[in-house]
Amino acid sequence: MTISASKLNKPEVVEVYTQTALIYDVWGSLTETKARQRALAFAKIKNGEAILEVAVGTGLTFLEILKANPDGENIGIDLTPAMLEKALLKASRSGTTGYKLTIGDAYALEFPAQHFDLLMNSYMFDLLPEKDFPVVLSEFKRVLKPGGRLVLVNMTRAEKLYQKIWEGVYHLNPRWLGGCRGVLLLNHLQTAGFKNIKRAMLSQFGFPSEIISATL
Ligand SMILES: C[S@@+](CC[C@H](N)C(=O)[O-])C[C@H]1O[C@@H](n2cnc3c(N)ncnc32)[C@H](O)[C@@H]1O
Numbered sequence: 132m133t134i135s136a137s138k139l140n141k142p143e144v145v146e147v148y149t150q151t152a153l154i155y156d157v158w159g160s161l162t163e164t165k166a167r168q169r170a171l172a173f174a175k176i177k178n179g180e181a182i183l184e185v186a187v188g189t190g191l192t193f194l195e196i197l198k199a200n201p202d203g204e205n206i207g208i209d210l211t212p213a214m215l216e217k218a219l220l221k222a223s224r225s226g227t228t229g230y231k232l233t234i235g236d237a238y239a240l241e242f243p244a245q246h247f248d249l250l251m252n253s254y255m256f257d258l259l260p261e262k263d264f265p266v267v268l269s270e271f272k273r274v275l276k277p278g279g280r281l282v283l284v285n286m287t288r289a290e291k292l293y294q295k296i297w298e299g300v301y302h303l304n305p306r307w308l309g310g311c312r313g314v315l316l317l318n319h320l321q322t323a324g325f326k327n328i329k330r331a332m333l334s335q336f337g338f339p340s341e342i343i344s345a346t347l
Contacts, residue, residue, distance in 0.1 A: 134288075135298070135312045137260045138305035141236075144258055145211045147306055148188075152213035155189045158309075163191070163254065165333055166284045166340035170253065171195050173329065173344035174282045179203045180248040183274065185237045186210070186255035190218030196251065197227040206242075208235025237267050242274045250275055253284035257311040264316070268323040272347060279347050281325060287332060287341035288313040297338055313339060320345050 139147060148155075159167075170192065176182065176199040187193045187207030196205055205227075209215045212234060219232050235241060237255060250271050256264060271281055286308075289295040301312045320328050325345035332341050 134261050134314050135301070137258060137310065137312070138301075139258060139310035141210065144310060147309055148211040149213040151309055152189060152211070152217055155214065155217070156191065159189070159191050162336045162338035163284075163340065165335045166342055167192055167195070167253065169331055169333065169342045170251065170282050170284045170344075171199070173331075173342060174249055174251060174280065176200050176249065181246060181276075182206070182249045182251070183208070183240075183242065183247045185235075185240070185250065185252045185271070187218050187232065188214045188253070190221040190232075192251060192253055193218055193230075193232070194221045194225055197222060197225045197230055201227045201229065203229065205230040207232045208237075208240075210234070210236055238263070238270065240270050240274050244273050245276045245279075247274050247279055248276055249280045249282070251282045254286060254311060256283065256316060257286040257314045258309070261314070264319045265323060268319060268325075272323060272325075275347050277347055281320075281343075281345045281347075283316055283320075283341075283343045285314050285316060285341050285343075286311045287339050288315060289339050290332065291334070291339075293337050316341065316343055 181204040184207040193207045301308045328345040
């Protein structure tokens with residue numbers, strides 16, 4: 132199955148998510164809650180771990196990470212300041228202080244090699260050009276400890292006819308879907324050398340998500 136071309140460059144991603152930040156959580160609760168919960172189940176967080184969430188967005192997953200890892204190191208990065216502001220607000224109300232939320236780019240992580248036990252990333256690869264997947268996955272590998280865990284969630288290719296409506300929306304105007312189109316990560320993870328790869332696919336409101344966990 133081929134993956135459609137990505138349509139937004141980095142400045143356009145920031146522009147779209149600056150406009151979307153205010154209402155993103157409504158979209159997230161309609162279409163992404165189940166996948167987010169499954170990803171957290173895949174992550175098997177143990178309190179005290181070093182955890183990085185890349186593309187933390189408004190902090191919907193990050194808040195759950197903080198609850199599960201109050202005594203650990205919790206770092207979230209994102210390209211879009213407006214999304215990060217929302218995440219900061221959620222984190223400040225969480226009662227946990229062991230976190231850092233900062234601007235950062237998945238293509239060039241400003242962290243030392245082999246630092247994190249777990250890296251989580253949701254609904255970001257579906258914005259990126261497929262040719263860049265290996266670049267970003269190699270950054271993810273670099274910052275994970277040996278044996279470290281990676282958990283990804285993405286909009287994926289529709290398997291049922293009714294799920295194809297979202298691909299249709301993307302083709303009409305990619306910005307209406309925040310630039311997200313269905314992608315498939317499994318082969319890329321295998322090529323990048325990840326092991327113990329597990330994939331689940333589920334849909335909410337007809338929006339198809341894949342949840343993948345893997346280890347180094
Ligand atoms: C669809 S939202 C998902 C947000 C969050 N992960 C979630 O699941 O709710 C995509 C997010 O990816 C961020 N993003 C896109 N490209 C990025 C990059 N290269 N580095 C870091 N964040 C990026 C955007 O700024 C936006 O906040």
